[in-house]
Amino acid sequence: MIKIVILGAGNVGTHLFRVFTEAKEVEVVQWYNRSLDHIQLHRDTLAVTDQLDALMEADVYLLALSDDAIPITAKELTPLKGIVAHTAGSVSMDVLKHHTDHGVFYPLQTFSKNRAVDFKSIPICIEANSDQNRKTLKKLAEAIGENIHPINSIQRMGLHTAAVFVNNFTNHLYQVGAQICEEQEVPFGLLRPIIAETAAKIESITPKEAQTGPALRNDKTTLQKHLDQLRDPVFKNLYLTLTESIQKNDEYSKL
């Protein structure tokens, strides 16, 4: 049985609380949050606290906090016997190095308050300052997931950057699509099947193989029609930059 304390009750903290509570090989002994508001309705099930100096003994302390809060909170922590690990994509493991045992437990997924996620398929990226600690974090990951990878801080930073492209930026392109639909008074729902198919395609072929469209073909007539249609200068610029990136990328790959 691995005993853990979860620190933080944002999206990641809350999802980890839910999934670890249901995991057989894990006991969530305590939940810490800066404000008790978010966690006190669980006080019948486990210890809750808003005091960093009142943390209980555990094998792993999971810092599911904002990027800024991780180093600050890690410094405020009194020395602990367990592994202190954070869950962030873009924070180096080094910010925890004053703790004898430390590591990273990074689930690579986008978490929303009201959407259930299936942890079984989520990649969990593990890093630790010793083989023993890596083993413990791996065991913790195996209690909830089936897609576990040893990833160092530099690789994780890369993955986080890549995730911004395929999640934040992609979602923004959906929003551009939604705004064009609104302007043309057609329902956004018309774009849902092509959005789903675009994502589904790369399950079986690479994005490079899946690339199509006027930018790749350098179909100047269509490119100009699209630019004429876009009134917003920010979207026009976005269109040009993405077109250029597709074309440059294609040139490189032919060299």
Place this chain on the structure above:
Amino acid sequence: MIKIVILGAGNVGTHLFRVFTEAKEVEVVQWYNRSLDHIQLHRDTLAVTDQLDALMEADVYLLALSDDAIPITAKELTPLKGIVAHTAGSVSMDVLKHHTDHGVFYPLQTFSKNRAVDFKSIPICIEANSDQNRKTLKKLAEAIGENIHPINSIQRMGLHTAAVFVNNFTNHLYQVGAQICEEQEVPFGLLRPIIAETAAKIESITPKEAQTGPALRNDKTTLQKHLDQLRDPVFKNLYLTLTESIQKNDEYSKL
């Protein structure tokens, strides 16, 4: 029974041939293509031709051709009794206006040679030069689909532009993600769950509600970390342009 002739054997033409061949209320009487190579293995099932002046009688002639080929082919056609309709997103219906009966039959989806598509869910956008022709094209669409919309040429152009954002450009962002993974020597498969979830989210919430990330939060520390990581100047520029677009869009929406 609606009799149709399909012109073109590219991705769209081939998928339309397959689905209409299986539709009970439709008879594909002939398939035309510039080259017989792609279609002659079907000559036992239906008439095939590479001669535009040898088209058979039909209710609808579907020009599933490239954007450039549509006006050229339409002009070469001798006067026909049926409706001449093209299947393109970014070509105005007007290029067919010298045909007494004309229209547009635009399935809004991304078609690949080797991927089956479910026409039932694909939005089919219909336009025609008369109520009677609109009715016929609608009936033709209903024979294969359940998601049919009357869409004029200007709206369709908007939809096509939006589709470029949510399909071509989104797929390019997947490719950027894949290249970052390659540089960091981590498998691209680690990004697949977040790609799937990003697309799945907007089935239940709007893209605006789903937007998260350092650009929206204006989290300068993380933005800088990502920029430091991106070596390719084209990707750096793409990152900055997308970040700016997210932030400008958010400002507008607060005005």
